[in-house]
Amino acid sequence: MNLSYSNLPSKSNTITKTFQFFFTILTLLHLNVNATKCNMDDESGLLGFKSGIESDPSGMLDSWISGTDCCTWEGINCQFDNKRVNMISLSGQPDKSNSILSGTLSPSLSKIQFLNGLYLQNLRNISGPFPTFLLNLPNLQFIYIENNMLSGQIPNIIGNMSKLGALSLSGNRFTGTIPSLIAELTQLTQLKLGNNLLNGLIPQGIERLKKLTYLSLEMNQLSGKIPDFFSSFKELRILRLSRNKFSGEIPLSISTLAPKLSYLELGHNSLSGKIPDFLGKFKALDTLDLSSNKFTGTVPKSFSNLTKIFNLNLSNNFLIDPFPEMNVKGIESLDLSNNNFHLNQIPKWVTSSPIIFSLKLANCGIKIKLDDWKPSETYFYDFIDLSGNEISGSVVELLNKTEYLVSFEGSRNKLRFDLEKLRIGKRLMYLDLSRNSMFGKVPESVVGVEKLNVSYNHLCGKLPENKFSATAFVGNDCLCGSPLQPCKP
Structure with missing residues (x-):
């Protein structure tokens, strides 16, 4: 048998390939170690937040362990390119009594300099004042701290957070007036301050927030007349002002919202006068709530144009006959209770x-x-x-x-x-x-x-x-x- 040595691998080639193999393994291990290492500031900021939590019965933060990849921790999202934390999103479940966090918001969160969005929703027992240290986060655009127990006044310095695109503090215990410098947040598309203990007037300066699509101030103790400034809001789709102490008539400028407004909720106030005829022009309206006010007179005939409305509540006013024939194709909820109507029949558009x-x-x-x-x-x-x-x-x-x-x-x-x-x-x-x-x-x-x-x-x-x-x-x-x-x- 002829054996050609030229076909056999040389000793030097074998050594070279073996070295290359081990070098590749070491490189991969090195990359893997780096991949699982959290940025020092981000880890410190997140673990500082965890240290401010006194109770976590559902183990929401159990995965937050020092030395592990914080981008894999529950509720944490990182940027793809530099692996820096850019979002914290922790949410409790309303139907689960143990899905809560009790404690305060640690100022260590200000270390997370790439943070773009902070979503702490339905945690219920997060307490303390408004976290002013968030002003130190240059990239923060979205704040949703909802259904917790934050209290005290919303500080005027919130107006310095000029990059904010959305601010929701609904479902807390904030008191005092809405800060006037909130008008400086001109990039806001959503402002939600509902279900707090706020009082006083709606600041006139809010008319500067021309990009708003969602304005929610319901379930507070706000008073006075509803400002007549709605012609500034060309994109507004949701307006929720119910359960306050507003008086006077529905302002005329609300008529300018007709092309896009889907939700108009003014119930449980002390509004008076007649229901304006221009509401019949709101053809995109899904929900209209005027309940528990002091409206008088008849419901405008123009309501027959509200063909897309799903939820209509006119209950507990002083409205009189005749009620207009409507052309609704599919009503979901209707409440006309406790007025001075004599309908005789359940309306056909309800029956169908x-x-x-x-x-x-x-x-x-x-x-x-x-x-x-x-x-x-x-x-x-x-x-x-x-x-x-x-x-x-x-x-x-x-x-x-x-x-x-x-x-x-x-x-x-x-x-x-x-x-x-x-x-x-x-x-x-x-x-x-x-x-x-x-x-x-x-x-x-x-x-x-x-x-x-x-x-x-x-x-x-x-x-x-x-x-x-x-x-x-x-x-x-x-x-x-x-x-x-x-x-x-």
């Missing part, structure tokens, strides 16, 4: 809606036999309030076709039916059929309801074991058993 889940027409002068009302959809109803009308017949067919019903209020009508035939759904939590003409026994299924009132009817027999007070059952013909008098042997 395939997506309605909330219908509240208390004290609206409705005179129908409920068995004759045949809505297109009943399955998705969550809330129905027809109390204080002249409705006769039975609720059995209607309620037995609902699967998601949470509350039914039908008190002070002329309903007459056998209560035992009513199917009580598992989701039903509130049932009020008081002051009607129901008969039969109280079925055992009602004990699963949280709040019950079947008083002043013609019910009879022994009550099932229940948790309700006597007021839920008084005024019937012959009910007995706890919490009423014992049944006779």
